[in-house]
Each structure stands twice: as C-alpha cells, then as structure tokens.
Amino acid sequence: MPCIAIVFFHKKIYYSIGTVNLIGGYGIFAYIYFIDQGERFPYFLEDYWGNIINFTACQFIFFFVFFITNSRTEKLKLYYEQIQRTERLKNTGQLAAAVAHEIRNPITVVKGFLQLYEEDQLIPMKSKQHFQLMLDELDLAEKVISDFLSLAKPNTEKTPVSNVNDTVHSVVELLSSYASANNIIFSLSIHDNINVHCSKVEMKQLLVNFIKNAIEATDKKDGIIKISTELHESKLHLLIEDNGIGMDNEEMEKIGTPFYSLKSNGTGLGLMICYNIIENYNGSIKFSSEKGKGTKVTIQFQIAR
Known part of the structure; x- marks a missing residue:
C-alpha cells in the first residue's frame, strides 16, 4: 500500500x-x-x-x-519556478530596453521643442498655458521609460541601505487618503531600527505597488490592510496582508508574468519591476492567497548589520 x-x-x-x-x-x-x-x-x-x-x-x-x-x-x-521567473525577467528586460530606447528619442525631441517654444517671446502667453502641463506629462512618460529600463539594467552600484520602519510609515502616510476613500484602514506592526539592503526609493516603489494593489483588491466596508515584519536570522520578512477578493492557484501562478493583471486597466509590469528590484538585492517575494478571503505578500530582505 x-x-x-x-x-x-x-x-x-x-x-x-x-x-x-x-x-x-x-x-x-x-x-x-x-x-x-x-x-x-x-x-x-x-x-x-x-x-x-x-x-x-x-x-x-x-x-x-x-x-x-x-x-x-x-x-x-x-x-x-526560479528558472521560469528568471526567464520572464530576462525576456521582459530585453523587451523593455528595446521599446524604451525607441520611445525615448522622439520624446526628447518633442520635449526640447516645447521648452524652446515656451521661451519664445513671439508666441502669445495664451497659447503657452498648456505647455507646462505637456512638459509634466512628458516627464512622467520619461519616468515610466526609466522604470522599464530598470528591468534590463543590472545593479552595479554599492548596495544601499534603508530603514524599514521609516519607509513603511512614509508610504502609509502617502496612501492613507487613497485608503480612506475606499473605507480601508491600516494596521502596522513594524520593528524599530531595522535596516535592510535596498535603496529607499526602490523600497518605496515596492511598497506603493503592493499596498496600492491591496487597497484596490479590498472592496469590503471593513477592509483592513495589515503590515508587519518578522525577523528570521539574517533576513527580514515584510508582510502585507489584506482581506480582499483573493486569488486562486491558477491566478497566483501567472503573477509576475508580463502584461498579466487582474485589474481591468493594469499591465502587470509593476510586479515585474518589483521582482527585478528585490532580486537585485538577493531577496524574494512570495504570495499566499485564498479566493474570497484575501492575499498575503511576503517580501524577504537581507538585514544590514
């Protein structure tokens, strides 16, 4: 038997x-x-x-x-699974680099002419009232392209360090109004004075992506997002848990795939960038979810002694 x-x-x-x-x-x-x-x-x-x-x-x-x-x-x-994830990152990085390079050149030309026309005294001020708005949108487009390029660009700089507690509270404060508009509250349980190997900007990018996804996946009146940390020897686990719609096994297997998203207007590239960032710092991202009960994301960082 x-x-x-x-x-x-x-x-x-x-x-x-x-x-x-x-x-x-x-x-x-x-x-x-x-x-x-x-x-x-x-x-x-x-x-x-x-x-x-x-x-x-x-x-x-x-x-x-x-x-x-x-x-x-x-x-x-x-x-x-690791080979699949690495292959996805490689393919997406190559695609991102090729597309970003082709788009950046015409954007630079258009931005240059707009700046030139903005300073031209012969053009009436009434015609220039939307120039700044267009320049701001072009700056945003350039930032998106830079995010694409970060998928293909290897991290060769010295490993930066950031404080987890400070970064989490900064992101929660940033997204608190968005959460309140959706009747969602935050519950925090973060260790003090713990530094990890990750730049503050990239860590914010990670947290904004995951917390924003958690907010959008929680449509209950009593919605709550729990953010906590756990210490495991030389590693820190940052947990983001919601009580939203959750995912089934098939949906979780596709998480991180280019252009796969559960949101109607999503591209799936945000999570690809998150995977790329965390792997540059020898960390990991794990999902556990149950349909109708919520999702828990565990982000593993290396602790900076």
Whole structure:
C-alpha cells in the first residue's frame, strides 16, 4: 500500500495509507498474539518479535524512500519556478530596453521643442498655458521609460541601505487618503531600527505597488490592510496582508508574468519591476492567497548589520 502512494508523490495519500497500514499491521499482530494464539498462524509466533521488527523496518524504509523522493521533487519544482521567473525577467528586460530606447528619442525631441517654444517671446502667453502641463506629462512618460529600463539594467552600484520602519510609515502616510476613500484602514506592526539592503526609493516603489494593489483588491466596508515584519536570522520578512477578493492557484501562478493583471486597466509590469528590484538585492517575494478571503505578500530582505 505505501508503494502505491509513493508512485503518486502525494503527501496526504502516503500519510493516509501509511497510517492505515501501520494500524492494520499492528492490529493483525495483536490479533495473532492475544486471540489466535498460533492456531491458524503458528509460523508468526515462531519468531513473533522478529516479524514485528521486520514489518516496522519495512515501513521505515518506505517512509525513507518517500521522504527522499518527495524532497527531491520539491527542490526540482522550486528550481523550475526560479528558472521560469528568471526567464520572464530576462525576456521582459530585453523587451523593455528595446521599446524604451525607441520611445525615448522622439520624446526628447518633442520635449526640447516645447521648452524652446515656451521661451519664445513671439508666441502669445495664451497659447503657452498648456505647455507646462505637456512638459509634466512628458516627464512622467520619461519616468515610466526609466522604470522599464530598470528591468534590463543590472545593479552595479554599492548596495544601499534603508530603514524599514521609516519607509513603511512614509508610504502609509502617502496612501492613507487613497485608503480612506475606499473605507480601508491600516494596521502596522513594524520593528524599530531595522535596516535592510535596498535603496529607499526602490523600497518605496515596492511598497506603493503592493499596498496600492491591496487597497484596490479590498472592496469590503471593513477592509483592513495589515503590515508587519518578522525577523528570521539574517533576513527580514515584510508582510502585507489584506482581506480582499483573493486569488486562486491558477491566478497566483501567472503573477509576475508580463502584461498579466487582474485589474481591468493594469499591465502587470509593476510586479515585474518589483521582482527585478528585490532580486537585485538577493531577496524574494512570495504570495499566499485564498479566493474570497484575501492575499498575503511576503517580501524577504537581507538585514544590514
């Protein structure tokens, strides 16, 4: 019976069958010893304890084989997921670099002419009233392009350090009005004086993306977003948890894929940038979610001693 469970590489099936096998096996031994007393199965009593030891050893061997094969399967699965994520980042980075390069040049030309016309005294002021707005929008477009390029540009600078508590409170203050408009409150439990390897600007970018997603995924009147930290040796886990609509397993598998988003007007590139940022600092991002109950994001940082 345990051999059948090993074929499926399924923990619940193995443990269920293994438990039934142990109870049944020891139950038979008890029946032979106390009730049968060697009438129908005399050969069992000839070496009663030897048979029990043999049966127990077989179960242990089955468990050992299952444990080794299951551990290997889990490692291969994790390795495969890492390869997929790396490949997605590589492809998106190349795409982002190519598109951004082609778009940046015409934007620079248009921005240059607008600045030139803005200073031209021959053009009436009434015609210039929207020039600044256009320049601001072009600046925003350039910032978006820079974000695209950050997907392809390797981080060669010295690893910066930022304070988690200060950065989290700064982002929460920034998004508090947006959360209030959606009847959502924040619950914070952050360690003091913990610095991690990540620039303050990029950490803000990470938090804004995840907290904004949590706000938009929470449509309840009693919406709450919990932000907390946990220490694990040399690593800090930053947890962002909401009680929103949640995701199923199929949706979670596609998270981080270019141009995949659960929002009607989303592009999915925000999460790609987040993955790229955190991997530059040897961190990780993990999702756990249940449909209708909410989502928890765990961002792992390296603590700066």
